[in-house]
Amino acid sequence: MFYPLAMAGRLEHAVERFRRRGEPVGDGRVSAAAFRAAVQERLRHLERELAELKSRINGLIFLVAGTALTQVIMKLMQ
Numbered sequence: 001m002f003y004p005l006a007m008a009g010r011l012e013h014a015v016e017r018f019r020r021r022g023e024p025v026g027d028g029r030v031s032a033a034a035f036r037a038a039v040q041e042r043l044r045h046l047e048r049e050l051a052e053l054k055s056r057i058n059g060l061i062f063l064v065a066g067t068a069l070t071q072v073i074m075k076l077m078q
Contacts, residue, residue, distance in 0.1 A: 030038075
């Protein structure tokens with residue numbers, strides 16, 4: 001069953017959590033080790049995203065090349 005009020009409350013709660021996450025804690029200073037760890041985690045995430053993007057682009061290239069090759073073979077068969 002669909003409960004729009006409950007969903008709206010959960011959405012508001014999620015938005016509030018998102019807003020609080022962006023606020024600095026304390027005076028806003030972070031230790032060098034924590035900063036380095038955060039940067040490394042972001043780089044790992046970026047590397048995973050880039051690898052996924054590369055694989056999707058490679059898949060598209062092979063799809064287009066396969067389609068073109070199929071069209072050439074079909075023309076030669078006629």
